[in-house]
Amino acid sequence: MRRVLTVRDLALGYSSEPLLEDLAFDVRRGEVFAILGGSGCGKSTLLRALVGLLQPLRGKVHLFGYGAPAQALEPPAFGVLFQSSALFGSLTLLDNVALPLRKWTRLPEDAVEAVAHSRLRIVGLGGFERHLPSEVSGGMKKRAGIARALALDPQLLFLDEPSAGLDPVTAAGLDELILTLRQSLGVTTVLVTHELASIYRVADTCIMLDRDAKGIIARGSPRDLRDRSSDARVQAFFLRRAPGGAT
Amino acid sequence: MRRPVTEPAFTIELQQHDGRRRAQLRGRVTLQDGASLWHDLRAILQDALEPTEIDLTGVTVLDGGGAALLLAASAQARQRGRTIAIVGATGEIARVLRLYDCPGVECLRGAPQRKSLLAQIGDGCHDLLRQVRDILDFIGELVVGIVAAVRRPRTVHLSELTMLMERAGANGLPITAVIHFLIGTILGLQGAVQLHRFGADAFLANLVGLSVVRELGPLMTAIVVAGRSGAAYAAELGTMQVGEEVDALRTLGQDPQRFLVFPRVLALAVTVPLLTAFADLVGCLGGMFIGMVELGIPPTAYLNQLRDAMTLSDVGTGLIKSAFFAALIGLVACQRGLQTRGGAQGVGASTTSAVVVVLFGLVALDAVFTMIFRLLGW
Numbered sequence: 001m002r003r004v005l006t007v008r009d010l011a012l013g014y015s016s017e018p019l020l021e022d023l024a025f026d027v028r029r030g031e032v033f034a035i036l037g038g039s040g041c042g043k044s045t046l047l048r049a050l051v052g053l054l055q056p057l058r059g060k061v062h063l064f065g066y067g068a069p070a071q072a073l074e075p076p077a078f079g080v081l082f083q084s085s086a087l088f089g090s091l092t093l094l095d096n097v098a099l100p101l102r103k104w105t106r107l108p109e110d111a112v113e114a115v116a117h118s119r120l121r122i123v124g125l126g127g128f129e130r131h132l133p134s135e136v137s138g139g140m141k142k143r144a145g146i147a148r149a150l151a152l153d154p155q156l157l158f159l160d161e162p163s164a165g166l167d168p169v170t171a172a173g174l175d176e177l178i179l180t181l182r183q184s185l186g187v188t189t190v191l192v193t194h195e196l197a198s199i200y201r202v203a204d205t206c207i208m209l210d211r212d213a214k215g216i217i218a219r220g221s222p223r224d225l226r227d228r229s230s231d232a233r234v235q236a237f238f239l240r241r242a243p244g245g246a247t
Numbered sequence: 248m249r250r251p252v253t254e255p256a257f258t259i260e261l262q263q264h265d266g267r268r269r270a271q272l273r274g275r276v277t278l279q280d281g282a283s284l285w286h287d288l289r290a291i292l293q294d295a296l297e298p299t300e301i302d303l304t305g306v307t308v309l310d311g312g313g314a315a316l317l318l319a320a321s322a323q324a325r326q327r328g329r330t331i332a333i334v335g336a337t338g339e340i341a342r343v344l345r346l347y348d349c350p351g352v353e354c355l356r357g358a359p360q361r362k363s364l365l366a367q368i369g370d371g372c373h374d375l376l377r378q379v380r381d382i383l384d385f386i387g388e389l390v391v392g393i394v395a396a397v398r399r400p401r402t403v404h405l406s407e408l409t410m411l412m413e414r415a416g417a418n419g420l421p422i423t424a425v426i427h428f429l430i431g432t433i434l435g436l437q438g439a440v441q442l443h444r445f446g447a448d449a450f451l452a453n454l455v456g457l458s459v460v461r462e463l464g465p466l467m468t469a470i471v472v473a474g475r476s477g478a479a480y481a482a483e484l485g486t487m488q489v490g491e492e493v494d495a496l497r498t499l500g501q502d503p504q505r506f507l508v509f510p511r512v513l514a515l516a517v518t519v520p521l522l523t524a525f526a527d528l529v530g531c532l533g534g535m536f537i538g539m540v541e542l543g544i545p546p547t548a549y550l551n552q553l554r555d556a557m558t559l560s561d562v563g564t565g566l567i568k569s570a571f572f573a574a575l576i577g578l579v580a581c582q583r584g585l586q587t588r589g590g591a592q593g594v595g596a597s598t599t600s601a602v603v604v605v606l607f608g609l610v611a612l613d614a615v616f617t618m619i620f621r622l623l624g625w
Binding site: 089090105106107108111114115117118119121122132133134150152153180183184185186 | 277278279281282285310311312314315316318319320339342343345346347588589590591592593
């Protein structure tokens with residue numbers, strides 16, 4: 001399978017002191033790739049670097065074989081769901097999804113609306129097109145964020161904690177959507193999460209970050225990590241064990 | 248790395264036999280060629296008096312955007328009574344179509360109809376009444392809060408008071424000084440020309456002093472405070488409201504009025520009269536500067552004339568007004584902030600609304616006070 005994302009010798013941080021270093025991994029086409037780790041280990045920081053919002057201290061991120069900053073790709077070659085959904089509060093859900101279509105395609109307005117409507121419908125938001133983000137629930141905002149990320153039919157999706165704070169049914173619905181997008185459209189997904197149920201359900205490959213190690217401490221399929229890793233930190237994560245707690 | 252503009256990667260060939268039309272779609276049907284696809288499909292389907300099949304047998308790639316456009320164009324044609332069928336989709340193409348498929352005219356949800364003028368006027372009136380009710384609610388809650396605060400002073404959150412007073416008062420001194428010195432000089436320059444024509448140079452101190460102390464000092468100081476502190480309060484409380492911090496306060500048994508509003512109003516009620524007194528002084532100095540430069544009036548003569556021209560009631564009326572202006576700024580800004588709904592847009596709207604309402608309120612209140620003081624002979 002072709003690689004859509006390649007990371008080599010990456011060091012990241014918000015000052016000269018790295019938060020993460022010596023990161024190296026590949027994401028292959030059609031894969032659901034999960035970035036795992038406890039709170040504060042740098043998962044979202046890594047995601048920001050992958051999408052070009054954070055300049056690495058060292059190293060390179062190659063998207064689709066390009067080493068240039070991710071934003072240099074025009075039209076954007078990937079979609080991003082932010083942790084807070086980051087929908088524009090002054091725009092309806094339909095207009096949020098239509099925004100990249102108006103910017104990057106030459107579709108007439110009725111076609112833009114038809115496509116935006118379709119995106120909203122596949123994430124289960126048919127009928128909420130004219131609602132403002134403030135008028136819908138957290139789960140619906142997340143789904144609208146995914147619809148916006150899908151607007152330009154990207155082959156690569158970055159999702160930052162898509163199911164955080166959602167009820168299990170809505171979270172399972174999002175997992176289902178990620179799998180459907182992979183199966184139907186061949187979308188590659190890079191997922192930041194610490195929701196175990198979601199990891200087991202959707203992820204093909206995981207890397208696990210650790211704050212103290214400042215890097216990747218394990219990689220493999222979720223079940224391999226759970227069943228075969230001898231690292232106490234990995235075991236603590238997958239078995240939901242508190243540090244130093246009883247087994 | 249912009250993708251080059253090329254010919255569409257698909258073709259549509261229209262075939263007709265046995266009273267049926269068949270649109271043979273071939274190649275890559277993607278969003279990248281969406282505009283051409285939409286145009287071609289609508290041209291074919293619009294005039295489809297006979298039943299039409301869209302054959303996807305030759306399609307190699309169909310992405311989500313292509314599927315959405317294909318289905319929407321078909322649904323539009325069906326809505327006009329045409330018979331359209333999509334055939335020949337297999338494997339991945341069929342999966343994408345299933346993902347985007349929608350029943351009937353669901354694909355064509357249109358824009359909402361514009362409201363009539365009468366409905367808009369009705370909505371406007373309803374909105375105005377709701378705002379009046381919200382303001383009355385707020386004032387009622389504040390009165391209850393003040394009574395409770397007087398009974399149990401420890402329940403009032405006064406630890407922020409000094410910081411709020413510093414932000415509203417001390418930090419506002421430079422801008423207040425600059426603005427009022429300039430106002431003093433402007434009044435002085437305008438007055439000097441006219442007074443000199445009548446040989447009444449000595450009365451420059453009367454003109455500048457009374458104008459600044461009775462009217463412009465309190466009003467301009469309040470406008471500066473409204474722009475600095477009023478807008479800041481509305482934005483700060485609006486962000487707290489949107490971020491559910493105000494709800495969190497309520498769940499902790501704290502009254503937002505006592506915790507957030509009372510300290511802010513009190514901070515302004517203390518600092519604005521002090522700022523006004525400072526502004527009065529600087530404004531008079533601005534007039535003195537022009538008197539020296541333009542009319543050659545010695546500072547001692549200007550100050551003596553100023554002392555004779557002004558009474559304590561002139562200064563007092565200005566300071567009384569400034570205390571009421573402070574309360575108006577604090578109450579409106581906090582009320583607007585706590586009424587914020589929505590996200591960033593809501594915060595922006597309540598900040599704008601706070602400043603506009605305060606500015607209008609200041610001028611209206613100033614007019615009312617001027618009439619009252621005139622009636623009282625102050």
